[in-house]
């Protein structure tokens with residue numbers, strides 16, 4: 104063993120090497136989210152508040168323990184692809200699983216984009232698409248949503264058909280919750296062979312999918328994830344559904360062994376037990392609707408429609424300070440004010456009934472105090 108290294112590179116030579124990191128990367132702001140301790144109720148990341156049942160976790164751990172940990176996982180997680188195919192109704196040859204759908208985003212963007220290529224995205228939307236496109240030197244064309252945060256299909260369609268190389272639509276959109284109309288998606292697909300991604304990370308809550316269109320339009324790719332409704336954010340599994348021919352090409356971009364033995368096991372066991380999730384998901388949807396009704400009754404709170412497990416809302420106050428006030432009550436929600444288009448807005452994820460009650464109590468107290476102050 105070496106003794107503890109003392110890192111004393113002169114600052115000048117360090118700057119020299121840092122300068123050699125690609126300018127695209129140096130100009131990016133690190134992607135971060137606020138981290139808090141376990142004593143805080145987390146309603147900020149759109150996760151499922153319910154962990155998997157203890158018995159299923161044990162089953163997964165035992166199944167993973169039976170596999171050799173000294174051996175690589177399969178190069179392609181074909182068994183998992185089979186199970187995803189059965190769950191979605193798609194064909195296994197058209198499934199690719201990734202280390203979270205974030206890795207799917209990376210694979211697809213690397214496959215279609217690069218310098219001089221144009222990604223068309225609505226804004227505000229999930230920032231990872233713009234982040235990765237910037238990383239790989241593509242040009243990002245951002246198309247604003249309507250003032251009420253609903254999609255503007257005409258504007259998006261016009262921007263894409265005017266030389267776009269890839270279009271990404273999150274439906275339901277994160278962080279706004281709105282759906283993109285499927286008939287308008289089909290209009291776009293009728294008019295171009297350029298690739299379109301529908302990110303359906305919240306499909307299990309919205310129950311709206313464009314999957315049936317993939318058969319007719321091989322330039323359509325669907326993304327889903329195990330991180331939200333499926334309670335597996337900690338295991339990092341996402342997947343893409345696409346034409347088998349396209350899957351062959353995208354498969355070349357995927358790093359070998361990209362999903363570890365444990366995550367593959369967890370995802371497969373979960374797909375054999377989706378029954379246990381049905382009730383949880385129903386419950387979350389009911390709670391979300393209760394949250395919306397109650398938030399609508401709080402003075403100064405404006406709630407935007409959502410087809411997901413989270414709710415975007417606005418208050419007349421500066422959202423960072425509202426978020427901090429709610430955190431002082433032990434609840435973390437997402438302050439979205441970093442994006443100028445979202446100034447004044449916050450996003451809250453539906454949690455357990457008792458958590459939701461605490462959030463409602465906190466929000467109404469804070470609005471009440473500010474209203475009087």
Ligand SMILES: *Cc1c(COP(=O)(O)O)cnc(C)c1O
Nearest residue numbers: 203204205229277304328330341
């Ligand atoms: C959460 C989220 C993802 C990322 O999912 P992972 O599978 O955890 O990487 C992708 N897209 C959208 C729209 C999301 O909200």
